[in-house]
Amino acid sequence: MQHSIPYRRDIDGLRALAVLSVLFYHTRIPGFGGGFAGVDVFFVISGFLIGGHIGDEIGTGRFSLVAFYERRIRRIFPALFCMYAVVLLAAAVILFPPDFLRFTGLGIFTISFLANFEIYKTLGSYAGEFARSSPLLHTWSLAVEEQFYLAFPLIMLAIARFAGKRYWLVLAPIALLSLLACVLAARIAPLATFYLAPFRAWELLMGALLALGSFPAPENSHHRSILVLLGIALIAASDIFLSDTTPFPSEYALLPCVGAALIIYARCDSTHIVGRILDNPVAVRIGLWSYSLYLFHWPLLVLAQYYAFEPLSFFAHCLILAASFVLAALSWRSVEQPFRGRTKLFTRNQLYLSAIAAGIVLLSVTIASPWILANAHNNTARARGLFPVYAGAQNTCWNVSAPNVGRKPSCVLGDRTAPVQAILWGDSHSRALLPAVDSMFTAHKQAALFAGLGGCPPLVDVQFRYFRSITSPALLAILNAIGLKQRDECTRHNAAVLRWMAQHQITTAILVGHWIAYVDTRAIPSAVAAHMVFVDTRVPDDGSPPNGAIVFERSFGRTLAILNQLHTRVFVVDDVPLVGVNVPYALASADRLNMHRDFRITRAAYDSQQQIVARMFDRLQKQYGFEILRPQDLLCAGGKCAVSRDGRSLYIDDEHLSPSGAMTVRTIFEPIWPHD
Numbered sequence: 008m009q010h011s012i013p014y015r016r017d018i019d020g021l022r023a024l025a026v027l028s029v030l031f032y033h034t035r036i037p038g039f040g041g042g043f044a045g046v047d048v049f050f051v052i053s054g055f056l057i058g059g060h061i062g063d064e065i066g067t068g069r070f071s072l073v074a075f076y077e078r079r080i081r082r083i084f085p086a087l088f089c090m091y092a093v094v095l096l097a098a099a100v101i102l103f104p105p106d107f108l109r110f111t112g113l114g115i116f117t118i119s120f121l122a123n124f125e126i127y128k129t130l131g132s133y134a135g136e137f138a139r140s141s142p143l144l145h146t147w148s149l150a151v152e153e154q155f156y157l158a159f160p161l162i163m164l165a166i167a168r169f170a171g172k173r174y175w176l177v178l179a180p181i182a183l184l185s186l187l188a189c190v191l192a193a194r195i196a197p198l199a200t201f202y203l204a205p206f207r208a209w210e211l212l213m214g215a216l217l218a219l220g221s222f223p224a225p226e227n228s229h230h231r232s233i234l235v236l237l238g239i240a241l242i243a244a245s246d247i248f249l250s251d252t253t254p255f256p257s258e259y260a261l262l263p264c265v266g267a268a269l270i271i272y273a274r275c276d277s278t279h280i281v282g283r284i285l286d287n288p289v290a291v292r293i294g295l296w297s298y299s300l301y302l303f304h305w306p307l308l309v310l311a312q313y314y315a316f317e318p319l320s321f322f323a324h325c326l327i328l329a330a331s332f333v334l335a336a337l338s339w340r341s342v343e344q345p346f347r348g349r350t351k352l353f354t355r356n357q358l359y360l361s362a363i364a365a366g367i368v369l370l371s372v373t374i375a376s377p378w379i380l381a382n383a384h385n386n387t388a389r390a391r392g393l394f395p396v397y398a399g400a401q402n403t404c405w406n407v408s409a410p411n412v413g414r415k416p417s418c419v420l421g422d423r424t425a426p427v428q429a430i431l432w433g434d435s436h437s438r439a440l441l442p443a444v445d446s447m448f449t450a451h452k453q454a455a456l457f458a459g460l461g462g463c464p465p466l467v468d469v470q471f472r473y474f475r476s477i478t479s480p481a482l483l484a485i486l487n488a489i490g491l492k493q494r495d496e497c498t499r500h501n502a503a504v505l506r507w508m509a510q511h512q513i514t515t516a517i518l519v520g521h522w523i524a525y526v527d528t529r530a531i532p533s534a535v536a537a538h539m540v541f542v543d544t545r546v547p548d549d550g551s552p553p554n555g556a557i558v559f560e561r562s563f564g565r566t567l568a569i570l571n572q573l574h575t576r577v578f579v580v581d582d583v584p585l586v587g588v589n590v591p592y593a594l595a596s597a598d599r600l601n602m603h604r605d606f607r608i609t610r611a612a613y614d615s616q617q618q619i620v621a622r623m624f625d626r627l628q629k630q631y632g633f634e635i636l637r638p639q640d641l642l643c644a645g646g647k648c649a650v651s652r653d654g655r656s657l658y659i660d661d662e663h664l665s666p667s668g669a670m671t672v673r674t675i676f677e678p679i680w681p682h683d
Contacts, residue, residue, distance in 0.1 A: 016277070018052060019294025020285025021270050024239070025049050026297040028246050030304055030331070034324045041249025044263040046148045047256065048242060049301075050210035051217075051267040053152060058215025061160055062174065065167045075160055077355050079153070080362050081346045082298075087149065088365050089342045090302040091117060094142055095373065097306070099380060101314050103595050105394050106140070107377060113143045114373045118366055120154065123147040127202040140313065142306040147202050154204040155211050174219045178212055185209035186258075193257035200256060207256065210264050217268055224274035232281035234273035239284065241266030299338035304331035316596035392655040393598070394591045395665035401441050404457050420455045421448025427511065429455035429679070432465045432504055433519030433580075439663040440519055440580065440638075443673035451680050455517070458504050463497035464520035465504070466562040467569065468544045470497050498544055501566075509573055515679060516570055517636075519580045521662060522620045526556045560623050567631035577633035578679060582620065583664055583672075584613045584639060584648040590658035594651055606650050610643040638664075638672040 025048035032042025064070035091114065098110050109129075116125040126147045166177050186209040192200040200206040225231050245262040253259055275282035284290070293300070307327050312319055319327075345352045353361055397405075404418040419427060420441065431437050431444050437459040448455050462471065508516070525541050541555040543562060570577050588606055597604045614621070624635060642648045642657070649671075650657055657668030664672070 020290035022294035054211035054214025059218030182212035238269035429515035437519035
């Protein structure tokens with residue numbers, strides 16, 4: 008086993024290669040579509056350095072958990088906390104109230120190194136719209152690394168006690184299991200695979216095993232040069248050939264990880280011509296700055312893009328990169344080095360106390376700042392109009408499971424003293440229309456029940472799942488047996504709604520959904536949608552991607568047939584116009600920048616959006632005789648589809664109506680009472 012890891016300039020050069028890949032990916036420089044894999048290179052480097060140090064200290068009887076975590080605090084906390092404090096101040100000035108509230112929500116998890124869990128739950132795909140607009144998105148990787156290092160030293164101590172220095176006996180199987188889980192889960196639960204530590208552990212363990220094993224570098228300088236060139240080629244291949252649609256990490260992460268491992272193994276310094284690619288003053292300097300560079304570049308990009316609203320120019324990207332390097336240099340010199348250099352700030356006890364105190368201060372400011380700002384200048388009538396929020400039953404009755412819906416008084420809309428004879432049933436778009444339904448049923452002195460569940464259209468025997476290109480019946484059976492299959496919340500919810508309707512003899516059903524999203528996921532501009540499929544649970548899963556339009560039409564026909572058997576009148580609400588921009592943010596940005604922009608789409612554009620659904624509804628309507636309610640007739644009167652009225656946004660985002668928007672189209676529900 009290697010007993011020490013002296014400073015190696017080529018590893019700093021490798022860090023430079025990794026961080027530049029990430030920077031060029033984020034700035035969308037051609038040829039770096041897979042630059043996100045630079046993070047995987049960092050994981051291998053980290054595992055190599057820390058695994059080697061822990062192994063050396065355990066072997067010589069010098070290892071201390073307290074000292075280990077002191078080093079982690081000195082390495083990670085000062086620059087991270089500094090970046091966070093700067094970005095918090097900038098975000099308070101630049102972000103609009105709802106987005107600043109989301110920022111601080113993630114900030115709480117960032118400070119506690121749990122950001123990857125929160126990003127996984129709330130932001131979605133790394134390349135998705137919500138993730139790309141979060142200044143703290145990049146902190147997921149720091150959380151993964153720190154979570155790994157909570158367990159790794161303890162595992163090393165246990166191995167040393169019971170198996171001596173044969174670390175590979177335990178670490179290699181763990182790494183292999185992590186890799187296998189990563190490859191499988193990338194096709195089944197890609198967000199979890201990307202953000203959660205168990206699926207990334209093999210990358211850090213690859214570096215650790217390289218440090219802990221007896222792997223002397225090749226003596227032949229030509230062999231070393233070949234290994235370095237091959238490693239660089241593998242990392243370059245990941246930059247060039249991977250993309251946001253690649254299942255990742257999965258086996259594709261072997262490209263950058265093996266590339267990094269080969270470079271580290273080769274130990275090729277400046278005495279070799281090839282070694283000068285990484286072991287040169289510029290590369291080494293960028294490598295030294297790489298942590299601070301990684302921390303600062305992404306918030307600068309996001310906040311600049313957020314403020315500018317329009318896509319940033321190439322020149323703007325260059326300025327941001329230059330500013331990132333300046334901040335990184337200052338951070339390395341003024342923040343990182345004082346805590347890590349020879350004359351370290353604070354003793355160990357002082358460091359721990361300071362870290363706790365700084366964390367508490369940042370958490371307190373983070374929690375308090377949204378309300379301070381709201382009371383200071385954001386709580387104006389104009390701000391409330393531009394940034395509408397859901398209220399009342401839209402919150403208290405949202406995502407209530409079907410068996411419990413009828414037991415919650417807030418789920419009853421309209422006249423609550425009247426018997427419930429109608430139901431508003433659908434996905435998040437039914438929630439958006441709730442105020443209009445509530446108002447109309449109140450006016451007609453009748454009651455309706457709200458039974459909405461996010462992401463669940465009112466369809467029978469269907470479910471979303473991530474597409475996995477697995478056709479082996481045996482492997483599919485194993486995945487299903489261990490629970491790695493599509494979730495069935497929607498199937499259970501919709502079945503319970505139909506049972507409730509039958510039990511209570513409901514005479515009217517209002518069906519609402521973001522129909523185009525289920526019929527054609529290409530209509531949804533998200534990297535997640537590219538991997539999503541709509542499946543028929545009555546059709547055996549053979550691993551092939553089903554046709555969403557066919558599944559939708561077949562399932563919607565089943566729903567309508569059941570409702571006909573229940574003698575229920577059915578009203579289907581058309582999609583509202585999909586605007587293509589986050590309306591509140593777009594309106595507020597245009598106002599802030601004195602821009603004169605028309606964010607409305609034309610009625611012709613709307614009809615083009617919905618043509619697949621419209622043809623399908625025509626066919627189903629002839630067979631089942633339901634009535635279509637058309638909010639577009641009111642929103643798009645005059646040829647363009649309104650997004651605001653009297654200074655108020657009619658949308659919550661780019662597709663969901665705000666309460667004001669819902670009330671704008673409330674009269675589309677009049678056909679429910681034809682004889683009143």
